[in-house]
Amino acid sequence: MSDIVIKNLTKKFDQTVAVKDLSISIEKGQLVSLLGPSGCGKTTLLRMIAGFEKQTVGDIYIRGRLINDVPPQRRNIGIVFQDYAVFPTMTVKDNIAYGLKIKKMKKDEIEKKVAEYIKIVGLTGYEKRLPSQLSGGQQQRVALARALIINPDVLLLDEPLSNLDAALRLKIRKEIRKIQQQLGITAVFVTHDQEEAMSISDKIFVMRKGELMQSGTPQEIYLNPQNDFVASFIGRSNVVYGEVKSVKDSKVFLYVNGIEFKASKNGEAVKPGDKVWVSIRPQRIHLGKSDNMANTGKGRIKYVEYIGSEIRGEIELNENLTLDYNSYMLDENSITVKFNETIPYSISPSDINFGKDIRGLE
Numbered sequence: 001m002s003d004i005v006i007k008n009l010t011k012k013f014d015q016t017v018a019v020k021d022l023s024i025s026i027e028k029g030q031l032v033s034l035l036g037p038s039g040c041g042k043t044t045l046l047r048m049i050a051g052f053e054k055q056t057v058g059d060i061y062i063r064g065r066l067i068n069d070v071p072p073q074r075r076n077i078g079i080v081f082q083d084y085a086v087f088p089t090m091t092v093k094d095n096i097a098y099g100l101k102i103k104k105m106k107k108d109e110i111e112k113k114v115a116e117y118i119k120i121v122g123l124t125g126y127e128k129r130l131p132s133q134l135s136g137g138q139q140q141r142v143a144l145a146r147a148l149i150i151n152p153d154v155l156l157l158d159e160p161l162s163n164l165d166a167a168l169r170l171k172i173r174k175e176i177r178k179i180q181q182q183l184g185i186t187a188v189f190v191t192h193d194q195e196e197a198m199s200i201s202d203k204i205f206v207m208r209k210g211e212l213m214q215s216g217t218p219q220e221i222y223l224n225p226q227n228d229f230v231a232s233f234i235g236r237s238n239v240v241y242g243e244v245k246s247v248k249d250s251k252v253f254l255y256v257n258g259i260e261f262k263a264s265k266n267g268e269a270v271k272p273g274d275k276v277w278v279s280i281r282p283q284r285i286h287l288g289k290s291d292n293m294a295n296t297g298k299g300r301i302k303y304v305e306y307i308g309s310e311i312r313g314e315i316e317l318n319e320n321l322t323l324d325y326n327s328y329m330l331d332e333n334s335i336t337v338k339f340n341e342t343i344p345y346s347i348s349p350s351d352i353n354f355g356k357d358i359r360g361l362e
């Protein structure tokens with residue numbers, strides 16, 4: 001069942017189209033991310049779901065109820081913002097209890113619920129502290145408990161980890177995901193960080209310039225990007241442009257900067273002469289001799305970095321095509337490479353994504 005349904009939503013600010021004819025639905029109990037670069041409209045979309053911004057055109061339903069004209073406080077939504085937005089003069093306990101007091105819940109029931117949510121977000125022992133006596137991560141937990149305690153239909157999270165340092169970001173995102181799954185609450189998470197979105201989402205909506213570029217599970221989007229923008233934005237990839245040379249049986253032959261690549265046919269039908277984007281993940285470039293005889297050649301190593309169990313760098317296939325590679329050193333027999341060395345490479349046809357939908361990179 002869909003908890004949130006958005007139909008043909010458009011938001012214009014004078015000349016700027018922040019969100020353009022967007023239709024999505026979000027299943028109950030899922031955590032979905034709105035992901036895209038700065039200015040893609042993700043915050044505007046979240047603010048329209050919350051009711052802080054009124055759409056120019058389109059409909060928003062929560063649990064089947066059309067909420068276009070329902071004010072924010074009556075949408076039964078919990079929100080966590082980037083800048084915590086906790087009340088600075090209230091203790092942790094009072095901050096978390098706030099929504100229940102507004103609802104005029106009985107005192108002993110409030111006590112019980114607050115204790116429960118303080119435990120859920122891991123703030124036991126901090127009840128009497130003021131926000132100024134808490135770390136950023138702890139303040140964000142207060143904000144999370146305050147949003148969840150009112151038992152909202154939907155939890156909205158607007159870049160909730162942006163103000164935390166890198167280590168804390170990983171920790172809190174894991175906690176948010178665990179709590180969301182434990183409570184089974186539907187959550188919409190706004191982020192510009194693709195790794196963050198990939199790691200915690202059931203589904204990702206990739207946006208760009210107000211438009212939906214692709215939606216799907218993290219795996220679907222990573223393995224089958226539908227355009228060059230998604231291929232380059234999700235995970236690391238070499239995105240280059242070329243032309244379809246021929247199509248034979250289950251293979252498509254692509255011509256990219258003077259090199260021919262054999263690729264497996266994917267969903268989209270192409271014909272000779274079609275201009276296409278081509279995406280090759282760095283870790284799919286096999287360095288050294290291989291039994292896999294497809295897309296083989298010799299390349300020159302133009303850059304090398306050894307990082308623990310990985311080698312990363314650039315390999316020049318010809319003077320017009322240099323790709324990033326990424327090899328894993330799993331044991332002492334693994335490949336080692338040196339700067340300027342010439343080395344055989346191969347790429348499996350099934351590891352080459354391509355398509356006609358060219359949107360341009362960021």
Ligand SMILES: Nc1ncnc2c1ncn2[C@@H]1O[C@H](COP(=O)(O)OP(=O)(O)OP(=O)(O)O)[C@@H](O)[C@H]1O
Pocket residue numbers: 013016017018036037038039040041042043044045192
């Ligand atoms: N109140 C406003 N008035 C005018 N233009 C606005 C307003 N709010 C947003 N915009 C414009 O709408 C577009 C989308 O903005 P939005 O904040 O939704 O993007 P975003 O993807 O959340 O970006 P960021 O990651 O930087 O927050 C941008 O071009 C922005 O300048």
